Amino acid sequence: DAGVIQSPRHEVTEMGQEVTLRCKPISGHDYLFWYRQTMMRGLELLIYFNNNVPIDDSGMPEDRFSAKMPNASFSTLKIQPSEPRDSAVYFCASSLLEMNTEAFFGQGTRLTVV
Amino acid sequence: EDKVVQSPLSLVVHEGDTVTLNCSYEVTNFRSLLWYKQEKKAPTFLFMLTSSGIEKKSGRLSSILDKKELFSILNITATQTGDSAIYLCAAGAYSGAGSYQLTFGKGTKLSVIP
Numbered sequence: 148d149a150g151v152i153q154s155p156r157h158e159v160t161e162m163g164q165e166v167t168l169r170c171k172p173i174s175g176h177d178y179l180f181w182y183r184q185t186m187m188r189g190l191e192l193l194i195y196f197n198n199n200v201p202i203d204d205s206g207m208p209e210d211r212f213s214a215k216m217p218n219a220s221f222s223t224l225k226i227q228p229s230e231p232r233d234s235a236v237y238f239c240a241s242s243l244l245e246m247n248t249e250a251f252f253g254q255g256t257r258l259t260v261v
Numbered sequence: 262e263d264k265v266v267q268s269p270l271s272l273v274v275h276e277g278d279t280v281t282l283n284c285s286y287e288v289t290n291f292r293s294l295l296w297y298k299q300e301k302k303a304p305t306f307l308f309m310l311t312s313s314g315i316e317k318k319s320g321r322l323s324s325i326l327d328k329k330e331l332f333s334i335l336n337i338t339a340t341q342t343g344d345s346a347i348y349l350c351a352a353g354a355y356s357g358a359g360s361y362q363l364t365f366g367k368g369t370k371l372s373v374i375p
Contacts, residue, residue, distance in 0.1 A: 180363075189366065190351075203356065249309060252303035
């Protein structure tokens with residue numbers, strides 16, 4: 148398996164534009180997580196899915212952020228409209244079980260909003 | 262609010278030195294403590310600990326959990342330049358709403374110089 152695949156690797160966009168980040172989890176993993184990493188706040192969980200259903204989105208910063216998982220092999224994180232403070236590295240991770248197992252991380256998308 | 266604190270924030274050592282990284286946590290409904298190594302991009306899994314006092318070992322790395330004092334340490338012996346990375350600690354717990362979450366610390370940046 149190629150691991151968790153994220154695209155794009157880097158995204159630079161202007162404030163106010165819509166940004167869509169994509170993730171393909173490891174096949175067979177029932178859990179998918181979206182994290183955001185910044186120097187100030189470290190790694191923060193935004194939302195996670197179990198079998199394509201959002202379980203906890205309490206980490207989503209505000210209504211500008213939305214995430215979907217239309218099927219077991221694909222998820223998107225959308226920011227509309229984007230703001231400079233959204234600049235961060237966004238990671239997608241997947242795991243086989245919810246707890247007591249490791250989560251495998253993708254390579255991340257570095258988002259810069261100017 | 263769940264909290265994970267790592268110390269030190271940054272550490273510079275010479276090759277061959279032994280280092281100890283610290284992680285303390287305050288989380289409700291704690292279930293597991295995980296260590297990740299983050300080099301350039303994605304965090305990669307090192308250890309998961311669920312029981313107190315049982316050391317987990319992988320090569321020159323080892324880790325142990327103290328659930329009474331709410332902390333874990335990660336030891337690296339005979340450090341090498343390839344150990345240079347950010348080491349992340351995460352506490353897994355069930356939230357009040359019943360969802361499982363990993364709360365990450367901000368990491369310890371280890372630099373090993375020749």
